[in-house]
Amino acid sequence: xxxxxxxxxxxxxxxxxxxxxxxxxxxxxxxxxxxxxxxxxxxxxxxxxxxxxxxxxxxxxxxxxxxxxxxxxxxxxxxxxxxxxxxxxxxxxxxxxxxxxxxxxxxxxxxxxxxxxxxxxxxxxxxxxxxxxxxxxxxxxxxxxxxxxxxxxxxxxxxxxxxxxxxxxxxxxxxxxxxxxxxxxxxxxxxxxxxxxxxxxxxxxxxxxxxxxxxxxxxxxxxxxxxxxxxxxxxxxxxxxxxxxxxxxxxxxxxxxxxxxxxxxxxxxxxxxxxxxxxxxxxxxxxxxxxxxxxxxxxxxxxxxxxxxxxxxxxxxxxxxxxxxxxxxxxxxxxxxxxxxxxxxxxxxxxxxxxxxxxxxxxxxxxxxxxxxxxxxxxxxxxxxxxxxxxxxxxxxxxxxxxxxxxxxxxxxxxxxxxxxxxxxxxxxxxx
Ligand SMILES: C[S@@+](CC[C@H](N)C(=O)[O-])C[C@H]1O[C@@H](n2cnc3c(N)ncnc32)[C@H](O)[C@@H]1O
Numbered sequence: 001x002x003x004x005x006x007x008x009x010x011x012x013x014x015x016x017x018x019x020x021x022x023x024x025x026x027x028x029x030x031x032x033x034x035x036x037x038x039x040x041x042x043x044x045x046x047x048x049x050x051x052x053x054x055x056x057x058x059x060x061x062x063x064x065x066x067x068x069x070x071x072x073x074x075x076x077x078x079x080x081x082x083x084x085x086x087x088x089x090x091x092x093x094x095x096x097x098x099x100x101x102x103x104x105x106x107x108x109x110x111x112x113x114x115x116x117x118x119x120x121x122x123x124x125x126x127x128x129x130x131x132x133x134x135x136x137x138x139x140x141x142x143x144x145x146x147x148x149x150x151x152x153x154x155x156x157x158x159x160x161x162x163x164x165x166x167x168x169x170x171x172x173x174x175x176x177x178x179x180x181x182x183x184x185x186x187x188x189x190x191x192x193x194x195x196x197x198x199x200x201x202x203x204x205x206x207x208x209x210x211x212x213x214x215x216x217x218x219x220x221x222x223x224x225x226x227x228x229x230x231x232x233x234x235x236x237x238x239x240x241x242x243x244x245x246x247x248x249x250x251x252x253x254x255x256x257x258x259x260x261x262x263x264x265x266x267x268x269x270x271x272x273x274x275x276x277x278x279x280x281x282x283x284x285x286x287x288x289x290x291x292x293x294x295x296x297x298x299x300x301x302x303x304x305x306x307x308x309x310x311x312x313x314x315x316x317x318x319x320x321x322x323x324x325x326x327x328x329x330x331x332x333x334x335x336x337x338x339x340x341x342x343x344x345x346x347x348x349x350x351x352x353x354x355x356x357x358x359x360x361x362x363x364x365x366x367x368x369x370x371x372x373x374x375x376x377x378x379x380x381x382x383x384x385x386x387x388x389x390x391x392x393x394x395x396x397x398x399x400x401x402x403x404x405x406x407x408x409x410x411x412x413x414x415x416x417x418x419x420x421x422x423x424x425x426x427x428x429x430x431x432x
Contacts, residue, residue: 019078019408061085066151073145075137076406090410097378101385103395112264113402119153126178133168167210173197181252185240192220192252208233220251243294247318250310254288261403268399272372272415280345289314297324305329335359338366346370355380364391369419392418
């Protein structure tokens with residue numbers, strides 16, 4: 001324990017995993033939000049706490065945040081960092097994760113950073129307050145901050161926020177805290193609303209009028225995430241295309257954060273495939289409603305597995321005339337076993353934040369030679385790739401996608417192979 005109320009002038013060594021500046025003092029590690037590596041800070045230690053009194057120097061990577069809400073709003077923790085430096089840091093996070101899994105010598109990665117004002121998914125909190133409704137993201141450990149401006153979300157979503165607050169403040173069902181998820185689909189914004197009380201018939205009428213007035217084809221209600229969905233209004237078709245295939249996504253379904261990043265991920269996944277014959281079988285795990293499935297189906301026969309019955313129903317409905325099929329399967333409870341993967345030419349997996357869990361061991365034990373792994377969490381990446389490294393998979397390529405701009409999150413597409421012929425060819429090409 002550090003002496004009560006001691007004050008020090010110290011240097012930030014690096015960024016921690018969540019993007020806060022890290023400093024060490026008397027053998028302990030402390031995190032100081034809003035600071036960057038190399039900056040000198042004047043801090044006060046109070047037991048296990050370390051408070052920033054002043055920043056005494058600025059890193060050359062420091063920039064003025066583009067949004068006035070950058071500090072209070074919990075959406076962007078790194079707007080004070082220049083975008084090229086932010087991308088470099090994210091790449092170093094992935095590099096460390098790969099090295100921790102055993103991949104010491106790595107090829108040079110490729111990367112993509114999404115533009116601002118492009119987020120196609122918004123998950124926000126609602127809070128009834130005197131005279132209206134706050135709609136925004138939670139500040140760290142606190143109340144939601146009203147999203148009166150935002151440099152992340154798509155202008156079509158931004159334009160909706162003021163009229164949304166107006167209609168929401170007239171809803172009797174929004175008595176305290178609630179939530180809202182908006183997916184910007186090709187057919188228009190798709191809204192899922194959560195309120196503490198069920199909607200009255202007057203609430204429904206107001207939402208129906210709002211939907212028509214703002215070209216919103218569907219509004220859905222649920223009591224809380226994971227609870228049953230109820231369509232409040234649907235006056236037009238709901239659709240979104242993946243590789244030209246029209247899918248009708250279920251409410252609040254998973255979408256990649258931005259359309260531009262989605263394309264970069266798709267391109268990297270297609271580049272990562274080994275050479276295929278038309279008859280080759282591709283097994284896709286954690287398929288959602290088909291973001292990767294339909295582009296992959298242009299390369300081979302895709303068998304897509306996904307835990308959400310609603311997502312797979314949407315995917316299946318759209319498969320007509322494509323080489324894709326879908327199955328509902330909880331891959332943690334009932335992972336695909338080595339014999340299920342016998343004829344898979346390549347496995348493509350895009351697991352949730354926690355990683356591939358129980359699916360990993362049977363995949364490593366199978367005869368599969370080529371894997372494309374899409375990760376949104378460097379810690380899970382290390383955990384999942386370590387057994388694949390041990391099972392003889394070499395890392396051919398990695399592509400880093402910064403689709404959650406100004407946050408610490410990072411997406412990666414990893415190409416792995418233990419196909420001796422393919423590896424030999426790649427080695428030959430590299431040597432020139
Ligand atoms: C990162 S998303 C990827 C979805 C899709 N590949 C895409 O790009 O849109 C992860 C997906 O895994 C699914 N999922 C989560 N846990 C699962 C499990 N135990 N078994 C099968 N699917 C699961 C989620 O429903 C979600 O669709």
